[in-house]
Amino acid sequence: MREAEVIAEYALFGAAAQMRYTEAVATFDADVLVAVPSPQRLDVLRPLYDFCAQRGWQPEGEAIPVGAWPVQFIPVFSPLTREALALADTADFDGVPFRVVRADHLAVIALSVGRAKDFARILALLEAKAVTPESVVGVAARHGLAEAWTQFQRRFLHAS
């Protein structure tokens, strides 16, 4: 897709990316963050869906089945996700290089979403020592989430 200029960049995020650092978790799909060459389009993912359709990968709902995984392509939607994509690691998946959002960005994206399962993801990343409170706070502060991080710590890390 990059070579065809359908996307400018990609990185795996969400639960499938989290599993790089933590134990396996149950998830039904894989989330892939993408930057597209023409982000001003209203239907930013249309070229991507067309590209997949030309190769016989028809969408099922919002996801495109790739191998065993329904894949949701999500365009960068904030300065935080743009930074996460730009600074993603290139990981080795069984010998295949693959771009993956870094653990500190995964934690702060989860913080920004703020559901119970997102908080559980942050705790899993902390327990696995993939992130530390110190590594998270800088990213959170840079993206206007310092107060949300303080509240998270008060609620889950400093609770007595």
Added chain:
Amino acid sequence: MPPDLQKLFEAQARWQRARALLPWHEKIRMAELMRATARSLRGESASPTVESARGATPPTAESGPDALARTARGG
């Protein structure tokens, strides 16, 4: 808490932490098995990964991020 129970919980915690140290591709395949099991419990249609969960067919190289990587590269 009774000492035996405490030891049991500690052993469980150690086992869970050890699972986090497995290779990423192994954990992705474990997630595929969990998903297939959840789907079968929900009564949804079986998929190839359900067969994998039963041990009939090992997960293939088409599973997981290696397939995604090829897609992203346009392969």
